[in-house]
Structure formats: structure tokens, C-alpha cells
Amino acid sequence: MRIWKENKHCILIKTPELFDFKTNLNYLRRDPNECMYEIEEDRITRVIEINHLRTLVRISEADSEYLAVEFLAGGKLESMEDKKAIVRYVEEWFDFETDLIPFYKMGSKDPLLEQAIERFYGLRIIGLHDLFEALCWGILGQQINLTFAYTLKRQFVEKFGETLEYEGKIYWIFPSFDKISGLSPEDMSDIKMTKKKREYIIGIAELMAKGDLTKEKLLYLDELKQAERELTQIRGIGPWTANYVLMRCLRYPDAFPIDDAGLINAIKLVTEMERKPTKEEIRELTSEWKNWESYATFYLWRMLY
Known part of the structure; x- marks a missing residue:
């Protein structure tokens, strides 16, 4: 679990070095019809279910090192275990535990990924907890x-x-x-x-x-x-x-939906290929992605919207 602290109004969770809150917010804003959370003024408001509680939280950037989690309504977090569960939920949602340095080192030399990494530096795979x-x-x-x-x-x-x-x-x-x-x-x-x-x-x-x-x-x-x-x-x-x-959800780093239409369209976009690449071509183009297939796919998806 990451470093965290609390004050009278919220919990503060230390963010990893390679994390940009606004870049992740922009991903979460990708469709105005999203119904599981609301984003206003660079703050996310959503219900989090942990243990026996449902609580409405508002997540924002406290400063360059911490996210602030305010508790607005619903169940009150009174025990230390409940507070730790909220911290774990936010960490998992934003995938704080993954060290992106090896991914960026690999991707900065990869013709498919270098542009996406430059544009979306600090983006994490936003999780689905449930x-x-x-x-x-x-x-x-x-x-x-x-x-x-x-x-x-x-x-x-x-x-x-x-x-x-x-x-x-x-x-x-x-x-x-x-x-x-x-x-x-x-x-x-x-x-x-x-x-x-x-x-x-x-x-x-x-x-x-x-x-x-x-x-x-x-x-x-x-x-x-x-x-x-x-x-x-x-x-x-x-x-x-x-x-x-x-x-x-399960956070396998090597999960790879190789037949995904979005992945194929992103590869066409980046390579300026006019036809659909074959599966063999995709495997060759992505041969250096070992154990980073999930992140590579996620970053390429982001190129499309």
C-alpha cells in the first residue's frame, strides 16, 4: 500500500512519480454518456463500495504529490480497515502499483508506441474494480x-x-x-x-x-x-x-486482445497503413511488447479519441 495520511476533511494518497492526474481525467472524460462517475472542475465524484459500505467520494489533485479523497455522503468510514480499503480501491483504479519506467523505456524506441507515450505521458490503465x-x-x-x-x-x-x-x-x-x-x-x-x-x-x-x-x-x-x-x-x-x-479488472500485464478493432485501427493510424494488418504482421510489430501488451494496447486505443 502506498503512503497515505488523513486530515479532518479527506484522505491524501501519495501518487507515483509517473502519474499525471489531468491526463487520466481526460481519458475518463472520453464519453459524456458515462454514468458511473461525474467529472466537474477537475474533480471526480463517484460511489465506491468497499467492505460493508457505500460511500460517495470526490477525488481531486491536492498537489503534485497527492490525490485528495473527500467523503460526501453514504456510509461513514470509521475504522482504519475501511480507510485502508478506500486507499486500496483508489490505488487499484489508477493502477498506482505498476512501475511505468520499463514500459516507457521500451515504448520510447517502439515505432508504434513512441507517439502515444509522448502524448499521454503519465496515463495509467484505469481499472474496473468489480x-x-x-x-x-x-x-x-x-x-x-x-x-x-x-x-x-x-x-x-x-x-x-x-x-x-x-x-x-x-x-x-x-x-x-x-x-x-x-x-x-x-x-x-x-x-x-x-x-x-x-x-x-x-x-x-x-x-x-x-x-x-x-x-x-x-x-x-x-x-x-x-x-x-x-x-x-x-x-x-x-x-x-x-x-x-x-x-x-484482473490486471494481467500480458493480456492482449490482438483481434480488437480499436487496436487494429490504431496500428493503421500510426503506421499510415491503408489496409488491415494481418495477425502475423501485428505479432511482428508488437514483438518487443512482452509483459507490456496491456499497457501498449491501452495507449494505442487512446490515440483514437
């Missing part, structure tokens, strides 16, 4: 553009999620797998996703409600391919969705 949310987001985004995926997520969250209210505003909590596991596809029929996607999401919720699928079980596995196999055995989860979740 496994169910990560899997739902992966399924919602299958074979559609990002804008429509955000629309579907908002419809899903606003129909089945819960809320905290603060100063006349509503802040959303992602639907729980327990709640979704009790639904039928017809219960979700007014959300503009395919029936197959509705079935996939309910099926995943049922697995999680039974305890057959957990974040802890996946993190216990020894290697990426083993975790990928576990996920792709689940109906509705192919290699792309599995690697997306392995990257954003």
Missing part, C-alpha cells in the same frame, strides 16, 4: 461502437442499479449480480441490446451468485492462458472479452 461490471462492459461492447456501448450501459444501470443522492444529484451504483441473476431476458427487453447479450449477462450473474465465478478464483490462477481459458468457457465470453477483463 468483476461483474467488467464482464458486463465487455459484453455490452461486443461488435458495436463505443458511443452505443455507453448508451447501453446507461440504460442497464438506470434500470437495475441503485443510487446515492447528494446536493440534488443522483450518483449510480452498478447493478449487483445477485439482482441480475433473478431476471429473465424479457425483463431487460427495453434495453437496446440483443437477446443473446441479455442471456449472456444473466448467465454470468447466475454463475457469480452461485459462487462458481469470482474475482478471487481468477486471481488465484497462475498464468494468463489459464485465466483466459476459465473465462472463455463461459457462454458469451470469447477471447476479446476475456482479454479485456484480464486487462482492466
Whole structure:
């Protein structure tokens, strides 16, 4: 756990050296239809669920070395364990524990990455803490553009999620797998996703409600391919969705959605290639990325928006 301290009003968390808060905020602003947090005046406001608590927090840059986490509404953090859990949540969300020096050393000499690193220096892979949310987001985004995926997520969250209210505003909590596991596809029929996607999401919720699928079980596995196999055995989860979740939620550094349309378009953009590169060409172009595939992919995605 990183260095942190508290005062009367907030918790202060020391940031890593290679971290730029505004660069990460700009990533979080990428779609105005995002419903899980609000960004105003360079401050993020969102509900965080830890242990037995739901608390509304506001995260901002205290100075060049610390993020400030204010507590606005919801459950009060009284125990040291709860405060440490909030610190761990923020650290994981912004991936503070990864040392980016080796990535930047490799990427600054890589023709695909050098431009992205220069433009987005200090960017971290913004995580998805909750496994169910990560899997739902992966399924919602299958074979559609990002804008429509955000629309579907908002419809899903606003129909089945819960809320905290603060100063006349509503802040959303992602639907729980327990709640979704009790639904039928017809219960979700007014959300503009395919029936197959509705079935996939309910099926995943049922697995999680039974305890057959957990974040802890996946993190216990020894290697990426083993975790990928576990996920792709689940109906509705192919290699792309599995690697997306392995990257954003389970933090595998070598997760690599090689067939991702966004990755392919970013490679075309950077290389000024007019045709779609073959998988063999992608493997050759990315041969120096070993154990940095996730970060390299994330930075190239950022080139597109």
C-alpha cells in the first residue's frame, strides 16, 4: 500500500512519480454518456463500495504529490480497515502499483508506441474494480461502437442499479449480480441490446451468485492462458472479452486482445497503413511488447479519441 495520511476533511494518497492526474481525467472524460462517475472542475465524484459500505467520494489533485479523497455522503468510514480499503480501491483504479519506467523505456524506441507515450505521458490503465461490471462492459461492447456501448450501459444501470443522492444529484451504483441473476431476458427487453447479450449477462450473474465465478478464483490462477481459458468457457465470453477483463479488472500485464478493432485501427493510424494488418504482421510489430501488451494496447486505443 502506498503512503497515505488523513486530515479532518479527506484522505491524501501519495501518487507515483509517473502519474499525471489531468491526463487520466481526460481519458475518463472520453464519453459524456458515462454514468458511473461525474467529472466537474477537475474533480471526480463517484460511489465506491468497499467492505460493508457505500460511500460517495470526490477525488481531486491536492498537489503534485497527492490525490485528495473527500467523503460526501453514504456510509461513514470509521475504522482504519475501511480507510485502508478506500486507499486500496483508489490505488487499484489508477493502477498506482505498476512501475511505468520499463514500459516507457521500451515504448520510447517502439515505432508504434513512441507517439502515444509522448502524448499521454503519465496515463495509467484505469481499472474496473468489480468483476461483474467488467464482464458486463465487455459484453455490452461486443461488435458495436463505443458511443452505443455507453448508451447501453446507461440504460442497464438506470434500470437495475441503485443510487446515492447528494446536493440534488443522483450518483449510480452498478447493478449487483445477485439482482441480475433473478431476471429473465424479457425483463431487460427495453434495453437496446440483443437477446443473446441479455442471456449472456444473466448467465454470468447466475454463475457469480452461485459462487462458481469470482474475482478471487481468477486471481488465484497462475498464468494468463489459464485465466483466459476459465473465462472463455463461459457462454458469451470469447477471447476479446476475456482479454479485456484480464486487462482492466484482473490486471494481467500480458493480456492482449490482438483481434480488437480499436487496436487494429490504431496500428493503421500510426503506421499510415491503408489496409488491415494481418495477425502475423501485428505479432511482428508488437514483438518487443512482452509483459507490456496491456499497457501498449491501452495507449494505442487512446490515440483514437
